[in-house]
Amino acid sequence: MYTERYEDYSLPGGGLDEGEDMIVGMMRELNEETGATGIQNIKPFGIYEEYRPWHKTDYDVQHMISYCYTCKVNETLGDSSLEDYEKGNGMKAVWIDIQEAIAHNKHTIATSDKQGMSILRETYLLTLIAAQLNNNNHL
Numbered sequence: 001m002y003t004e005r006y007e008d009y010s011l012p013g014g015g016l017d018e019g020e021d022m023i024v025g026m027m028r029e030l031n032e033e034t035g036a037t038g039i040q041n042i043k044p045f046g047i048y049e050e051y052r053p054w055h056k057t058d059y060d061v062q063h064m065i066s067y068c069y070t071c072k073v074n075e076t077l078g079d080s081s082l083e084d085y086e087k088g089n090g091m092k093a094v095w096i097d098i099q100e101a102i103a104h105n106k107h108t109i110a111t112s113d114k115q116g117m118s119i120l121r122e123t124y125l126l127t128l129i130a131a132q133l134n135n136n137n138h139l
Contacts, residue, residue, distance in 0.1 A: 004090025006116035009101035034093035035078030
């Protein structure tokens with residue numbers, strides 16, 4: 001996902017609905033944000049836990065646990081159903097070489113004051129995924 005407002009690339013994702021199964025939620029978010037179909041071969045990739053500042057009434061810190069998965073999808077993406085704030089931020093699904101996305105994010109981290117709160121997490125996860133892809137290609 002590319003987000004114009006923050007000048008960064010991120011993985012598709014989002015929150016679970018009340019009582020929603022994690023795999024069902026992952027598939028729903030992936031489809032909503034990218035229009036992906038043919039979602040298959042879903043495998044756990046890892047868990048990323050973070051505490052970040054939260055600027056809302058009655059709370060100072062947000063505790064977030066991200067459950068990450070890999071999967072295969074059809075190459076052609078369908079229509080997304082982004083939320084209003086995602087549209088407002090200029091978020092869109094794009095296919096990009098993972099190394100280009102990582103380099104772009106590192107440049108944004110080093111030079112932009114527009115970066116969002118998730119860019120460090122997303123760049124870290126993209127780097128781990130790239131390393132795994134590289135290792136798998138050398139087997």
